[in-house]
Structures are given as structure tokens and as C-alpha cells.
Amino acid sequence: MPTESESSLVGAEYEVEVGPVAHGGHCIARTEEGRVLFVRHALPGERAVVRVTEGAEDSRFLRADAVRIIEASKDRVEAPCPFAGPGKCGGCDWQHAKPGAQRRLKGEVIAEQLERLAGLKPEDAGWDGTVMPAPGDKLPPGEVPGWRTRVQYAVDEDGRIGLRRHRSHEVEVVDHCLIAAPGVSELGVEHRDWPGMASVEAIAATGSGDRQVVLTPRPGARLPLVELDRPVSVLRVDEKDGGVHRVHGRDFVRERADDRTYRVGMGGFWQVHPQAADLLVKAVMQGLLPRKGDMALDLYCGVGLFAGALADRVGEQGAVLGIESGKRAVLDARHNLRDFDRVRIEQGKVEQALPRTGITEVDLVVLDPPRAGAGKNTVRHLAGLGPRRIAYVACDPAALARDLAYFRDAGYRCRTLRAFDLFPMTHHVECVAILEPADKGV
Template sequence: MQAEPRKSLVGEEYEVEIGPVAHGGHCIARTSEGQVLFVRHALPGERVVARVTEGEEGARFLRADAVTVLEASKDRIDAPCPFAGPGRCGGCDWQHAKPGAQRRLKGEVVAEQLQRLAGLTPEEAGWDGTVMPAEGDKVPAGQVPSWRTRVQYAVTADGRAGLRRHRSHEVEPIDHCLIAAEGVSELGIEKRDWTGMDSVEAIAATGSQDRQVVLTPKPGARLPLVELDRPVSVLRIDERIGQVHRVHGRPFVRERADGRTYRVGNGGFWQVHPKAADTLVTAVMQGLLPRKGDMALDLYCGVGLFAGALADRVGEQGAVLGIESGKRAVEDARHNLADFPRVRIEQGKVESVLPRTGITEVDLVVLDPPRAGAGRRTVEHLSSLGARRIAYVACDPAALARDLAYFRDGGYKVRTLRVFDLFPMTHHVECVAILEPADKGV
């Protein structure tokens, strides 16, 4: 017999006590029947009315929004952004929390993931529990740092630019994004008609005046005549064949970090916060302490940010191998690091390319994997190379914690961990873990 469909609970409301913060920008609560709720727009210790947004009877958990706050936390403020709140823009998770409270919540998430997935306390990870703001981001409650140098706008059926609602394809039209960097805001994307476009990405480079708009048209749509308030390059993405075409201006922007200029082509990856690249390079280099003549790996190297910093420090007798899967990023990395004869960039997936290199030992490793992490296979291989120190840059604390457990199995321990709030108002956080052999000094 076919099981009867479960009853949807979307729209049901529950009066609940809000418990601890959880990874993903929500807090945990339980209904009087014991059903778990993941509640957005709430803070620990509050009493709220939570309205279910996803879930059905018998589900392991429900998702919900706090639509009425009955007892507010002392950390609550009115959201500065008029587009934030239940059912609205999904880009920011913590507009309703004071800046210091946001960082404290992020620290609690990192600590919980380390304990649950790696069995590590903050002390065992060499971390004092502090989540550091980026330079210039420590602002009073009610103010918002304008930091996002890359904003991808969705487009409504009638051509208005907006941002996606949480876990939805629906678009929230906006007239201004508070966290957008000044260089993005000055392009005036929200003021134009983008009829026929599926998305519009605005990019404001750090350290140069380069500005870029990347258009993704709907099938068969004609590109609009782009006349913005300042000189800007324009690219078009053809999703059917996965290609990017230059429409106007340069196909790249110039970013700057650690005293070097990096070319980033075709809307490719670069850290979104203007201070992020320098902040992370400093943390990685302070943790690794490269020496002249070292052999180093830069895995998931992108356009060569860490490879360049390493090459500068290991000198002409040292060597750096970078591995990156993206073809255009590899081209950019080779261009960016062409003045270092002892730097080599290989294209392909790390787990496939690294074993083929024949490398059996290295002095230093930097890895900055995608959100899913490096995984057991890659970590096992790295653990066999005998590196003096390894720097793991992570944008997801859960993936970091899982991989740290694999490194422990491979004979490495965490020497220090630093955590940075490079994504204010969101639940995202950046970590830099420095590892060394567990038997060092024994």
C-alpha cells in the first residue's frame, strides 16, 4: 500500500522559547510536543511566535521564522535594512542582532562544530574564542558596514533587480543593498530595467578602480544597452555552453593584496570583503613562518593569492606548486605569478592532480578548499607529505572540523585557530587553522 502523504505544517504557528544558535543562521527551539524548529530572525533566550516555512508532520525538524517577539533579547535591535525580516531578502541572517552579538554567535557556532565533529575544545585548538572583525567593520549597533564588493542580483519578471528570499527562487526587489560596497552601489544596478536578464552581478575591485557587470540573460533574450554612471566592463554568461563572453571593456578586474596586483577574469573568485585577502594572507603567513628555500603547496589556489605570498617569502631557492580546477583561474594565476620562475600552477582537481605530481615531501601547505572541504582522501595524502606546518583556510566551520579530525588521524594537531568575521550581518565566518605534526617537541 502506498503511504498517505504527510500533512504540511507550513503556516502553523508555535509559541516557543529560543535555545542555542545553530550553524546556518538560525536558532534551535522545540514545540510543546518536542518537535525541533530551526528558527530564523530570533536570538537565544527569546520567547517568540514562530511560523513554519518548511516541513510536515513527522519530519525530523521544521524550519520557521520568528514573526512576533514576545520577550526580546538584550542583543536585539531593529534591523537597519528595510528589506530584512521574515519572508524578505535572504542575504543577511543577523540584521536584528548587535554587531558584537553577531560575532559572539558565530564563535559559539565554530566552537560547537569543533566539539561535535572533531572532539576539540577551543583551548585544544589554540583559540581564545574571539571572532575578529575586519579592519573598519567595528561599527555601533544600528549601523552596517558596506563591505560586499561582489553582489549578484536576481531579476524579477518585470526587470527589477533584487535579491533571493531565503531558500527560495522568489526575488525581493530592492532599491539599495546596505552591505554592498560603495563601488557596487555607485553602479546603480537597482535603478535600471533588466528585462530579459536572469541575473546581474556587480563587481567592484579592491585596490583598483575596475568595475564590472556580468549579465546572465534568459534564453533568447537580447542584452540591454548598459549605460551606467561610470566606466565599466561588461561580460555575458552563456549558461547553455558554460562560456563567458566579453561585451565591453576588459574581461578581467585587477585586485590587490599583499603588495601585489592580481588579475581576476570572467567574474572569477576573489574574496568578497575588501580587507579579506590581506587579512587571510597575513594570518596564513604568520602561522606558517615560511623560510628561504622552502617547498610549498597552494591547493585550490584560485588566481594565486597564497602562492604569490609564499613565493615572495621562500625566495629564489624555494618553490611553490599551485593546483586549481578552474581553467580561467589557472590562466590568471600563471599570468599573475609569471615573475616567479619557481612557481608552477597545475590545472585539475586536487585529489587527482596531487598524486600525479610525484611529490613525496614538502615543507609547507596552504589549502583553501570550497565549502564542502578537502575530504578524507586529500587530507590523508597531505598528512603523508611531512609538512612542517599546514594552513587550512575555511569558509565553513563544519567542513573544517571534519577535516581537522582526518588530519588528527594522519598525525597532525591544531597549533592555532583564528576566526574572522569577514561577512558581517550573515552567518558566514572565515577560519584559519595552523597545523603541525602531533609529535613535534615530544
């Protein structure tokens, strides 16, 4: 039996015709022998020489980079970022594609996942097949929107800052991330060394001007004296328990969305595109059409973004229950929504906390699960509550498709679906699906 090193195909090169896009930021190709390749840095229809980066003789498939383009797609451009390309930074998947082509590719992925995992064609889901850019992001080829308001940089053993290479712990040292929002770049974290640190997260809150740096030291290392280009609060991650602690300034940042201010503590979750929170709230509320007096659920509610929007719209006679597993996020949500008497935030995993509430019926549901999705049991429970409409906010088209299939089996159909390119240059895409009982209007 050959050893792993003897059977490895890493470094082998093949000339291939590049096939369709696949979920995950790569395209599918096949060798002359029929072996499947997942190829990065290529575009559908190209002819390219690809080099294997992962895989062995007995692997089900191989991963590869396109290292030489023989016949280029009309959608190809020179990558604007000098750190993008084979063997370099793994943060951006589509730097080599025109912006419009990136959105088409994302649309093709959504459509493929819907049909393969849920048996839905775009028209069955009320979707026209388009992926919409965020306002201000529709730029000419070669221009990159600086959109990412939260960037977690890796630090190498010499204290140099950078970003991880694709599927690797190796650090690609950078002096500027093109997709970082201006507020992140203004902090200047890319222009100094960080000895003893494992990672540095830079946060530029939207609308408030708050800036924050979260430091994760290597074991036994001391925090450096942080002197940056503008006032900033500093937090650190405990090397033993992973807890986040305040070093200097506030332990939260203030984010603005839907004409409200939200406190987001200790490096907690908030949408990273500056337009995302407002855009998603608008899409969700347009889909749900809340009424005065409605009872609504906001599941995986974070710091209360959708719960706050719902509370504004259901009025004093309505009620909103939010459920969130993160302890600090729950504290922030309760703080953020303290002016609403009929809003309650419960801590716990949704699949465990929701049955404990004793709720037997609701009017509306907002579902914003993590990347893995909500799952069959949660979907069945929600369908049993008989909501008039459900808004499903999804950051992963595969998880969305699986859950839509579960909803279909539980008696709900997808009325409309909208897709937004809130992560330009990457393969990520955000969707908002609006569901209603399948027999409505029949």
C-alpha cells in the same frame, strides 16, 4: 495516507523559548510536543511566536520564522535594512543582532562544530573563542558596513532587480543593498530595470577602481544596452554552456593584495570583503613562518593569492606548486605569478592532480578548499608529505572540523585557530587553522 498538502504544517504557529544558535543562521527551539524547529530572525533566550515555513507532520524537523517577539534579547536591535525580516531577502541572517552579538554567535557555532565533529574544545585548537572583525567593520549597533564587493542580484520576470528570499527562487525587489560596497552601489545597477535578464552580478575591485557587470540572460533574451553611472566592463553568461564572454571592456578586473596586483578574469573568484585578502594572507604567513628555500604547496589556489605570498617569502631557492581546477583561474594565476621562476601552477582537481605530481615531501602547505572541505583522502595524502606546517583557510566551520578530525587521525594537530568576521550580518565566518605534526616537541 494524507497528501503532502494535507500533512503540511506550513503556516502553523507556535509560542516557543528560543534555544542555542545553530550552524546556518538560525536558532533551535522545540514545540511543547518536542518537535525540533530551526528558527530564523530569533536570538537565543528569546520567547517568540514562530511560523512554520517548511515541514510536514512526518518531517524530522521544521523550519520557521520568528514573526513576533514576546521577550526580546538584550542583543536585539531593529534591523537596519528594510528588506530584512521574515519572508524577505535571504542574504543577511543577523540584521536583528548587535554586531558584537553576531560575532559571539559565530564563535558559538565554531566551538559547537569543533566539539561535535572533531572532539576539540577551543583550547585544544589553540583558539581563544573570539571572532575578530575586519579593520573598519567595528561599528555601533544600527550601522552596517558596506563590505560586499561582489553582489549577484536576481531579476524577476518584470525586469526588476532584487535578491533571493531565503531557500526560495522568489525575488525580493530592492533599491539598495546595505552590505554592498560603495563601489558596487556607485554602478547604479539597482536603479534601473533589466528586462530579459535572469541575474546581474556587480563587481567593484579592491584597490584598482575596476568595475564589472556580469549579465545572465533568460533563454532567448537579448542583452540590454548597458549605460551605467561610471565606466564599466560588461560580460555575459552563455545560456547554453554557462561560459562567460566579454561584451565590452576588459574580461578581467585587477585586485590588490599583499602589495601585488592580481588579475581575476571572467567573473572569477576573489574574496568579497575588501580587507579579506590582505587579512588572510597575513594570518596564513604569520602561522606558517616561511623560510628561504622552502618547498610549498598552494592547493585550490584560485588566481594565485597565497602562491604569490609564499613565492615572495621562500625566495629564489624555494619553490611553490599551486593546483587549481578552474581553467581560467589557472591562466590568471600563471599570468599573475609570471615573474617567479620557481612557481608552477597545475590544472586539475586536487585529489587527482596532487598524486600525479610525484612530490614526496614538502615544507609548507596552504589549503583553501571549497565549502565542502578537502576530505579524508586529500588530508591523508598531505600528511604523508610531512609538511612542517599546514595553513587551512576555511569558509565553513563544519567542513573545517571534519578535516581537522582527519588530520588528527593522520598525525597532525591544530596549533592555532583564528576566526574572522568577513561577512557581517550573515552567518558566514572565515577561519585560519595552523596545523603541525602532533609529536612536534615531544
